[in-house]
Amino acid sequence: MKRTDKNQSFVWVMLVVLGCFLSPASQAAETLVFTAIPDQDESRLRARFSIIASYLQEQLGVDVRYLPVKSYGAAVTAFKNDQVQLAWFGGLSGVRARSRVPGSSAIAQGYEDQFFTSYFIANRQQVSFTASPDIIPTSISSLDVLKGVTFSFGSKGSTSGRLMPEFYVRKHFSSAPNDVFRRVGFSGDHSRTIALVESGAFQAGAVNYKVWEKAVAQGSVDTEKVAVVWKTPTYPDYQWTIRGDVDQRFGKGFTEKVTDALLEMSEPALLKAFPRKSFVPAHNDDYVPIVNVAKSVGLID
Amino acid sequence: MPRLQKQETGQEGGLSKRFFRKIPLSLPTKATLMLIGVSIVCLFYADVEVAMTSPWAELQRLMLGALTPSYPSMSELFQAVVLTVQFAVVGVMVGVLFGFGFACAYQWAPVRWFCALTRAIHELFWALLLIAVIGVSPLAGLLAIAIPYSGIFAKVFYEMLLQANPDPDWVLKEKAGVMSRFVYGRLAQMAPRMARYIRYRLECALRSSAVLGFVGLPTLGYHLESAVKEGHYSEAWLLMYVLLALIGSKKWWFNRRTWLGLTVLACVFFPFLDGVSLQNLGQFFTEELVPSPLRDVAFGSDSFQSMFSSSASLLLPWFQMLWFNEILPGVINTLVLTMLALVATWVCVLVLLPPQSMWFAGKNLRFVGQGVALIVRSLPEIVLAFIVMLLVGPSMLPAIIALAVHNGGVISHLLQHQIDELRLREDHPKGLLLFCYEIMPRISTQFMSFWLYRWEVIMRETAILGLLGIPTLGFYIDSAFEDIRYDKALLLILTAAALNLFIEALSGRLQKRLYNKHR
Structure with a gap:
């Protein structure tokens, strides 16, 4: 009995503390809410992006709050429903979000996002091909060795792990991935794709080039076992997208103000959250290639 | 072991009664044979292959x-x-x-x-x-x-x-x-x-x-x-x-x-x-859930009849494509996977249950047994599947093993208390005899109910096993949500619900018969 009392009081203390955490934060009438969902590193999003929120708050002079949403679908829905007005989307999710919110526009992209690329990687013991660590093949015929292997994409909604690789597979083989490969999986994450290909569970896969290069630099992948088969041509990826009605709500010229604040972001601590070198201007037209590719693959109507 | 099986699955005999009435075998045996038969048929369609892997680094x-x-x-x-x-x-x-x-x-x-x-x-x-x-x-x-x-x-x-x-x-x-x-x-x-x-x-x-x-x-x-x-x-x-x-x-x-x-x-x-x-x-409700061919279609002042026929002509190709590309293969894969996982779960329960119960295990063994059950039921299925997949490569096999081990842990945990609360006569037998002829028959209805309910759970969980590349219904539902196509998701979900109802009706009938037999 004694023991239960003790536990009981512990629970009470815990719950009181909880109350402090959850007491609704005082929200001013006009709060800019943003969300950000990088598909390279999903850990501790809140810790990483709360500093971005305070930076933007300082620059814009309005309350800024970060809404930590992890799934692409949830983020697009939140943007559509006006629960977030600004979002850091991937290429495909950005296109999906803008098609649902008329008037919204891409305002800035990462420096690297102007020429993003995906790598096709393969297990060297199971797929025979010549690979050298210095020169990454750029001729699409390099993909020929992958016919009939088991293949893993990344997450289903990822631009670099799914959309662009699938597009080039379809283009080169003129048939769907399910017919080209013996088995098609969706690992859900780039790092996991690398791990699966390294172990030989899947013979080949497609990954975001940044994740691959980071893994190689950190030595977390054995390049004796896995190597790059082909590098896709470049395409535009991540971007900041803002709703069209923010000028009405936050005052004239607000979109430009946000754009400037993003482009001027130069502190390494802030940029590390994304992680990008800097931000450059972007426009909806920059993403027309993504729209066309997504339509041809059948991921959007 | 055959004795044990007999006692076990035998409890589902009710349904097979009509089909096998003429065969001179006891009802439990017939049911066992039927279940094994169904799984063997499923095995032909099952996508199990073992890849050569070198998983040690991971x-x-x-x-x-x-x-x-x-x-x-x-x-x-x-x-x-x-x-x-x-x-x-x-x-x-x-x-x-x-x-x-x-x-x-x-x-x-x-x-x-x-x-x-x-x-x-x-x-x-x-x-x-x-x-x-x-x-x-x-x-x-x-x-x-x-x-x-x-x-x-x-x-x-x-x-x-x-x-x-x-x-x-x-x-x-x-x-x-x-x-x-x-x-x-x-x-x-x-x-x-x-x-x-x-x-x-x-x-x-x-x-x-x-x-x-x-x-x-x-x-x-x-x-x-x-x-x-x-x-x-x-x-x-x-x-x-x-x-x-x-x-x-x-x-x-x-x-x-x-x-x-x-x-x-x-x-x-x-x-x-x-x-x-x-x-x-x-x-x-008026936009996202409406099938995509019907969106942005202006029916204007057409009569109800022409509206109906024109929307049907728009819907039919959409539905046909979904049916052949996703629903049909999804249902088949789901049934095969769940059937095999269900049988494997049953085996896991039989293995995991005795070491947790006070009738069969000493204090130390019980601690280990309950610990193992706790771990396997707490580990997310996706982790189990990932580990097995590193070892044997992607196919239905990791899914079957992961789902069976996990659900075996869950069911054996739920049954353990019930077993320990049973009152046995003083001269009760021990060991295998006790397990087969006293304990299992007495908890069989509850076992069945949990077990058949797991069918649904397994079906639902296959949604998150997309990394194995098995196109189950859950896999397609997941894709529909990922593409933010709620209209498609709705149709697939309704299919899954219909399957759930079918299984439930089946298990309900089985239980009713069992119940009546016990009275």
């Missing part, structure tokens, strides 16, 4: 993580624990409330259909649906747990109440009202079992708290999911240990003395109205 990282658990931010961890407990408690309690209500009206077919529908949707998809309807809010996360749980509670409670001994009810028939008869005649008998099931559901809610990451609430499950996905094994293991500790210690913090206080506190501090916005409700 497994080494995984093991190393187990030995060096760490987490970078303690305050974040603490907050996650508190949030996880709060949501689990509120979610389960809301689920119990509604579930009990539905259970009382469960004979009524529409209620049954509704509950099957709520159960057919994975919590993750409930979260996405609710976000679209009521906005990104804690309430959406809560309902994502509470809605499917009320469907589950309804079914399980209803079946438990059916299994109550009808004698008290019979005695009270002339003397008491409907309410008293229900409470004292049936509910009182089954209350301990229901309480145990609620405690088990709480454990599930702790595990499924990853859902809340969708609505911006970082719980344990949310952090665990990211850590496992990205291969941060030290973090993943620490979170696993915390989760295990929470689940393992739940009888101390969630019991008959604390549950009320905990529930009240958790509810008081729950931000029910935070971020809820209903302005998109109408749009969701």
Whole structure:
């Protein structure tokens, strides 16, 4: 009995503390809410992006709050429903979000996002091909060795792990991935794709080039076992997208103000959250290639 | 071993009775043969292949993580624990409330259909649906747990109440009202079992708290999911240990003395109205759920008849494509996978159950047995599947093993208490004889009910096993949500619900026959 009392009081203390955490934060009438969902590193999003929120708050002079949403679908829905007005989307999710919110526009992209690329990687013991660590093949015929292997994409909604690789597979083989490969999986994450290909569970896969290069630099992948088969041509990826009605709500010229604040972001601590070198201007037209590719693959109507 | 099998599966004999009446074999044997037959047929269609892998580098990282658990931010961890407990408690309690209500009206077919529908949707998809309807809010996360749980509670409670001994009810028939008869005649008998099931559901809610990451609430499950996905094994293991500790210690913090206080506190501090916005409700139903060929079609002032025929001509190709590309292969793969996983689960239960029970194991062995069951039922299926997949490559095999081990752990845990509470005669046999001829027959109805219910669970869980590349119904539902095509998702979900109903009808019939035979 004694023991239960003790536990009981512990629970009470815990719950009181909880109350402090959850007491609704005082929200001013006009709060800019943003969300950000990088598909390279999903850990501790809140810790990483709360500093971005305070930076933007300082620059814009309005309350800024970060809404930590992890799934692409949830983020697009939140943007559509006006629960977030600004979002850091991937290429495909950005296109999906803008098609649902008329008037919204891409305002800035990462420096690297102007020429993003995906790598096709393969297990060297199971797929025979010549690979050298210095020169990454750029001729699409390099993909020929992958016919009939088991293949893993990344997450289903990822631009670099799914959309662009699938597009080039379809283009080169003129048939769907399910017919080209013996088995098609969706690992859900780039790092996991690398791990699966390294172990030989899947013979080949497609990954975001940044994740691959980071893994190689950190030595977390054995390049004796896995190597790059082909590098896709470049395409535009991540971007900041803002709703069209923010000028009405936050005052004239607000979109430009946000754009400037993003482009001027130069502190390494802030940029590390994304992680990008800097931000450059972007426009909806920059993403027309993504729209066309997504339509041809059948991921959007 | 054959004897054991006989006793076991034999309990499902009822259905096969008509088909096999002429064959001079005992009913249990016939049923066993039938089950084995079905699985063998499934094996032909099963996609099982073993790839040559060299998993050691990854497994080494995984093991190393187990030995060096760490987490970078303690305050974040603490907050996650508190949030996880709060949501689990509120979610389960809301689920119990509604579930009990539905259970009382469960004979009524529409209620049954509704509950099957709520159960057919994975919590993750409930979260996405609710976000679209009521906005990104804690309430959406809560309902994502509470809605499917009320469907589950309804079914399980209803079946438990059916299994109550009808004698008290019979005695009270002339003397008491409907309410008293229900409470004292049936509910009182089954209350301990229901309480145990609620405690088990709480454990599930702790595990499924990853859902809340969708609505911006970082719980344990949310952090665990990211850590496992990205291969941060030290973090993943620490979170696993915390989760295990929470689940393992739940009888101390969630019991008959604390549950009320905990529930009240958790509810008081729950931000029910935070971020809820209903302005998109109408749009969701009039736009997102409308099949895509029918959107933006202006019917104008056409007569009803021409409207109907033109929309049918638009819908038919859409439906046909879905049917041949997704629904049909999805249903076949789902049936094959679930059938095999179900049989494998049954084997796992038989292996895992005896070491947990006081009738078969000493204190030390029991500790080990219960520990193993705790671990296998607490590990997320996706982790189990990932590990098995590293070893044997992608196919149905990792899914079967992961689902069987996990569900075997769950069912054996639920049955263990019941076994230990049985009263045996003093000269009862020991060992295998006791297990086969005394224990298993006495718990068989409950075993069946849990076991057949797992069919649904397995079907739902296949949704998150996309990494294995097995196109089950769940896989297609997941893709539809990922593409934000709710119209397609709705159709696939309705198919899954229909399958659920079919299985439920089957298990209901089996149980009724068994029950009548026992009387």
